[in-house]
Amino acid sequence: MSKKTIAYLLMGVLLLALGLTGCGGQQPAGGGEKAAVLKVGTEPSFAPFEFQGENDKEYAGFDMDLIRAIGKQMGMQVEIQSMGFDGLIPALEAGNIDVVISGMTITDERVQKVSFSKPYYKSGLTIVTKQGNDQIKGFGDLAGKRIGVQIGTTGADEAKKIKDAQVREFNTPPEAFMELKAGGVDAVINDKPVNDYYMKEAGSKDAQQVGEPLTSEDYGIATAKKNTELSEKINKALDELKKNGEYDKIYEKWFGKKP
Ligand code: GLN
Numbered sequence: 001m002s003k004k005t006i007a008y009l010l011m012g013v014l015l016l017a018l019g020l021t022g023c024g025g026q027q028p029a030g031g032g033e034k035a036a037v038l039k040v041g042t043e044p045s046f047a048p049f050e051f052q053g054e055n056d057k058e059y060a061g062f063d064m065d066l067i068r069a070i071g072k073q074m075g076m077q078v079e080i081q082s083m084g085f086d087g088l089i090p091a092l093e094a095g096n097i098d099v100v101i102s103g104m105t106i107t108d109e110r111v112q113k114v115s116f117s118k119p120y121y122k123s124g125l126t127i128v129t130k131q132g133n134d135q136i137k138g139f140g141d142l143a144g145k146r147i148g149v150q151i152g153t154t155g156a157d158e159a160k161k162i163k164d165a166q167v168r169e170f171n172t173p174p175e176a177f178m179e180l181k182a183g184g185v186d187a188v189i190n191d192k193p194v195n196d197y198y199m200k201e202a203g204s205k206d207a208q209q210v211g212e213p214l215t216s217e218d219y220g221i222a223t224a225k226k227n228t229e230l231s232e233k234i235n236k237a238l239d240e241l242k243k244n245g246e247y248d249k250i251y252e253k254w255f256g257k258k259p
């Protein structure tokens with residue numbers, strides 16, 4: 001072997017070693033590189049946005065499909081963690097997770113603490129009452145009533161503004177619906193698309209949805225304030241998914257119509 005050949009061989013080995021160790025961090029998936037992990041927090045009792053399969057406990061729903069598509073677009077591996085809705089923003093602030101997708105409304109109060117992506121879904125609040133209740137027809141009829149809400153939500157904020165209402169906060173909307181069924185509350189205030197889904201799937205035997213939506217709310221994907229780079233990447237991925245039809249496909253899968 002000539003000195004030149006040995007030199008080339010050594011160089012080859014060196015390049016290979018460099019290639020294998022990589023430059024760390026944000027490598028796209030594929031080509032043998034290990035994809036960077038995107039740690040996602042969600043409160044998975046908010047069907048059809050996030051819920052867990054009855055048997056496999058797999059995370060399913062519109063938000064879950066959307067964040068997986070966004071992760072793929074960014075070349076990152078998506079890891080989903082479940083936590084209480086009121087614990088999501090603190091977890092972001094503490095750096096325990098990178099993003100929150102959880103049917104979370106972009107509000108002025110939250111914008112003080114975290115960054116949001118561009119809006120990705122339009123929502124609003126409606127009321128669910130017991131089947132046959134003809135006294136509560138809208139938000140104007142809720143004064144002095146017992147109202148169930150999910151803790152830390154826009155529904156909870158609105159309920160607290162109602163005169164003389166007794167507001168009871170539950171960890172999840174299904175728990176509030178259970179209490180409605182049991183007669184412990186007169187009404188539940190919650191996001192319309194989730195109420196729609198509950199009516200369709202199970203609720204309409206015992207419950208009814210009433211009233212025009214009280215609010216117009218936009219859902220956004222939250223990131224830590226200091227992580228502006230990630231927020232920009234998410235917006236870019238969202239734009240691409242809207243352009244290439246993937247967003248529409250996911251939307252139609254969960255809502256049965258075009259956005
Ligand atoms: N959209 C409501 C909010 O942001 C409720 C979200 C939820 O319960 N997952 O407060």
